[in-house]
Amino acid sequence: MSKRKTVLVEEESMAAVAEREARPPVEAIRAAAFAQFAERGYPVVTVRDIMKACGLTQGALYNHFKSKDELLHDIIASTQGELERQCQQAVAGAGGDPCAELAAFVRVYVIRHCRLRIEALVANREIGWLDSARVADIRRSRRAIRDIVVTILRHGVEKGVFDPPRVDGKHDLKAMAMALLDQCTHVSMWYGPGGDLTEEQMAKLYTGMALRMVGAAPQPA
Structure with a gap:
């Protein structure tokens, strides 16, 4: 590891410790649980592992x-609920234009x-360990997010600004919405800071791909 990379790692570790120490206990527990569940x-x-990791x-x-x-359940439901809230807020502020709504949604997501x-x-890999009632609670939020995309696509088709692919002459907007969400979700599996593209640039790239997928012109660069 280069000296520069070593310094960056040390700085990130110090920032993480400082952030953890500044958090209320419940937030420190949540952060430690996310890290432990993700790693192991x-x-x-x-x-005991979780509490040792957060120093409580x-x-x-x-x-x-x-x-x-x-x-x-708490950590998955909380991150899922915040994602739903941010998606709703982004679309609501896009002014009713389907292209702008889809772009706003993809950017936030x-x-x-x-x-x-x-x-x-953790949310996508560990959800299967929850009981059926708790899984149903999280899936309700996931369906709500999917339905946001379906509504955007429907409005775009109705207004003639979207022309997504057809199967046997028909649009399947739910399948299209799920394809878009899968594409955007799995960026978390491989993206890392310090690469060729920043988060904003990655969002711009995915926005352009999403607009092309639904048959709309991409937004200006």
Whole structure:
């Protein structure tokens, strides 16, 4: 590792420690749980591991969460709920134009998945360890996000500004929405800071691809 990279790693580690120490206990627990579950997987991580990682006692966890299961549901539901809120807010501020709405949605979605890669990994990989009621709660939010995209696509088709691919002469906007979401979600699997493209540039790239997929002209560079 070069001296420059070593300095960057050390700076990032110091910033992470400072951020962790400044957080309220519940936020420190959530951050440690995300990191532990991402690195080692939910089944093998214990409550003791999580509390050791955030520098708190086991009793502190039970002040906020009844169990490890409840903690996993909380961290996935919280990041999912915030994603839904940001998507709704972005689309609402786009002025009703389908191209602008889709661009705003993709920008928010991609930047969040570039920035919060650990959270995305845990939410998508570890959800299967939750019971059916807790999974249903999270899937409701995911359907709500999908429906935001479906509504944008429907309005775009109705206004004649979108012409997505057809199957046997028909549009399947739900399938198109899921394809767009899958594409944007999986940026979290490989994107890393310090590469050729910044988060904003990555969002611009994905916005252009999304607009082409639905048969619309890309937004100006």
